[in-house]
Every structure is written in structure tokens, then in C-alpha cells.
Amino acid sequence: MKHIVKILTFHTWLLPIYFVVSLGCYGLLMVGVGLIQFPTCPQEAVLLQQDVVEAKEYLRQKGVDVGGCD
Amino acid sequence: MELADKAVGFLLSYISLSVFTYYTFWVIILPFVNSDHFIHRYFLPQEFAILIPVFAGMVLLCFLCIFIGYVMLKSKKKKA
Structure with missing residues (x-):
């Protein structure tokens, strides 16, 4: 009986840390699952690159510096 | 490139699941096991x-x- 009481006093320290660790694990798991299920659209990627080129041309004509940052 | 994303996602979920099961076993199940069981050798x-x-x-x-x-x-x- 007494060793059960000792286990319970140890667990009052341990339980909040256990919940924090499990919350971190859950977040990481959700990130992993989202990465696995991420839908890629190759056609949209091509269209996006075309949009980027058009926008750069347009802004360069207007006089804005589009040479990239840093 | 989506295969690299899937691989990273799989690795992340595997790491998180293994950490969670190890830690749960360590904290919750192990105190209720006898001290001379062999399983204690695998845990710090x-x-x-x-x-x-x-x-x-x-x-x-x-x-x-x-x-x-x-x-x-x-x-x-x-x-x-």
C-alpha cells in the first residue's frame, strides 16, 4: 500500500510534464500527417511561375527595382 | 519533390509516435511493474x-x- 502512495507523490511532479511532452508529440504528429497528405498541383506551379515573370516585367517597366532582396 | 515531403512527414510522425509510446510506457506503466522484471533493463x-x-x-x-x-x-x- 505504501509503495502505491510513493508512486502517487512521484506522479504529481511527473503528470504535468507528461502532458506537455504528449502535447508536443501530438503537434509533431499533426505536422507529419499534414506533410504526408499535402496535395501538390504541378499545373498551378507552372502558372504561378508565369505570373511571377509577368509581374516582374510589369514592375520593371514602372520603375520598381525587382532585382531581389538582401 | 513531393516524395521528399512525404518522406519527411513520415519520419516526423514516426519519431513523434515512438517518443510518445516510450515516454508513456516509462511514466505510466513501469511503476506498476515488479522491480525484478526484465523490462526495467530497457528503460533509464x-x-x-x-x-x-x-x-x-x-x-x-x-x-x-x-x-x-x-x-x-x-x-x-x-x-x-
């Missing part, structure tokens, strides 16, 4: 169950502070 002593997460959280905090300070210094040096 129970004090480490508190020390390791606290230490990891502190390392994460230090890393975040150092990173923020580094970025602030770099932006101030560029402006001056």
Missing part, C-alpha cells in the same frame, strides 16, 4: 523521465533566444 532510471524533457525544453528556449538575438544583431549591423 525514473529520475531521467523528468530531467530529459526539462533539459530539452531549456535547450529549446536558449536556442530561440540566441537565434532572435543573432537576427536582431544582423539587421542592426546592416542598417548602420
